[in-house]
Amino acid sequence: MSALIELDDIQVHFKVRTRRSTTPVALRAVDGVSLAVERSQCLGVVGESGCGKSTLAGVLVGLTAPTAGAVRYDGQDVGVHRSKELRRRVQMVFQDPVASLNPRRRVRSVLAELIDCHDLVPDAGMTSALNSLMDMVNLPARVLDARPRELSGGQRQRVAIARALAVRPDVLVADEAVSALDVSAQATVVNLLADLRAELGLTIVFISHDLGIIRTLCDRVAVMYAGRVVEEGAAQTVFTAAQHPYTRALLRAAPDLHRRGTGSRPQALEGEPAGALDVITGCPFQPRCPEAEAVCSTAPPAYVRSGSHRTACIHAAG
């Protein structure tokens, strides 16, 4: 099966000013990421704050132009300016539904405008299209007449998902879409995403700090560190037989995986992540890695592959 979305050696550099230099320097937010997401797959993306997850999400939906590398959709290079049709097909759901919804507008008018803009439904079918959208995200039809501030956090996030679904996308990129919600609202939204995937065949890229949620929702996981994918594979394998020392450290540090586990306690990950301004010659995780050898600081590790699993570490088992 060919991938629906493919990223090929994507780099995103931001020019930033620092105190140390008079000219702007390049901050490597994403530093050579290749990924392929198959149709109807759910790919989880994890990694510490600042490792480039949201920047990568921006590249996937076309909000951020890569400095280098290619994005392919259904085998076609998408180029720098995406067509309206392609923008419709890849939608984003953000962390903060309050900031991403206009507080003054009723839900009905926001959704109707989007549907109109893409000519997806004849005028006579609008009411039923809006009702079925509410149905899809398990909200009562009366929510259509509400303004965002009259809704709970979980309801607002479901409205944000309805807004993304209104244009009938193939792909939903959810960037920390449940992080701001309480545990029960999180469960509702996560179950909704799982159902939508099963019912509509939606492809989902789910970015989260929460490994417990990634484990329940995703079938593949990409682990990012310092703008790179350090390990990627089937969720089952990543969670039970992680190869990269960073992935193993993340798993040991995850409270959600320890709550019901064997009684082991989460262990904090020591050291600071590499700064995006640092020039990295070897493995970016080397300064914090308990297994680092001399070679790790001199050359970036190539991927060690085993089936569809890959790990950027010299110690990984092939």
Ligand SMILES: Nc1ncnc2c1ncn2[C@@H]1O[C@H](COP(=O)(O)OP(=O)(O)OP(=O)(O)O)[C@@H](O)[C@H]1O
């Ligand atoms: N527009 C921008 N201009 C300059 N630097 C940026 C910009 N956007 C992101 N960065 C920097 O790029 C790096 C990656 O940021 P990004 O937001 O992608 O990380 P993240 O993994 O999503 O983090 P978090 O988990 O906190 O959301 C960070 O060092 C960030 O400060």
Ligand SMILES: [Mg+2]
């Ligand atoms: Mg982010």
